[in-house]
Amino acid sequence: MDNRMYVEFDSISSNESLARVMAAAFLTKLDPTLEEVDDVKTAVSEAVTNAIIHGYENGEGTVSMECLIHNNEFTVIVSDKGVGIEDIEKAKEPLYTTREEEERSGMGFSFMEIFMDSLLVESEPFKGTKVTMKKKIGRL
Amino acid sequence: MTAGTNYLQTAENMNSTKFDLMDNVLVIHVNGELDHHNSVVIRERADEIICTRGVINILFDFEKTEFMDSSGIGVIMGRYKKVKDFGGIVGVVNVGKNVEKILLFSGLNKIIRYYDSAESAVRLIRGGN
Secondary structure (H helix, E strand, C coil), X not given: CCEEEEEEEECCCCHXXXXXXXXXXXXXXXXXXXXXXXXXXXXXXXXXXXXXXXXXXXXXXXXXXXXXXECCEEEEEEEECCCCCCCHHHHHCCCCCCCHHHXXXXXXXXXXXXXXXXXXXXXXXXXXXXXXXXXXXXXX | CHHHHHHHHHHHHCECCEEEEECCEEEEECCEEECHHHXXXXXXXXXXXXXXXXXXXXXXXXXXXXXXXXXXXXXXXXXXXXXXXXCCCEEEECCCHXXXXXXXXXXXXXXXXXXXXXXXXXXHXXXXX
């Protein structure tokens, strides 16, 4: 049965675990393997962390997360109304980071791509960023 | 503010990372979750010990790690950069499936050493291996 969840939360780092847990709980309907749950949690964590660190530059803001289930496909959309990304392709390059001093590895988007089936990044400077990720659950 | 405070406490409780000095090796037991939120505290505490005790060998123990994302790469890589010029070693033990994927996809597996147990790691590092 199709399902949808929409949540908004403050842009504070302790909400990263909250977002992961909510996405994982929503996903249980599809009877995922432990590995699939871990994959989704990692991807969600990367997207929400990006919104907090880069979108709102560790300042105030609201992050939204929409989760959808359609047939056996899970979709998660993480959005912020922060500073946006000027060059999306550059941001997606492995190891590219604007925050080396904070020890950010520059692997966030790479992990989203690896752990999910598809990744779409839409962004506009000073308007915000929307990250859409999809993953089919339970393929054998 | 009360709800926010509660979430904060929940998240803090998920991280009970412990630090042990075994001979000349700093063993970091990454208990709970290693994400951006927890990485800041882990990094600061580790660097404090590295600097004040002059430790150059670091072992990450993932036995009780429930979650790690790319923030973990930053923590491991950052410590590696700190000790490598002094001939220090960064190793890992008890690597589970989730953590192994992260180490593999980031390429960290090429610069860190894998050990069977904390005890054997300490023994080998002490012996210069």
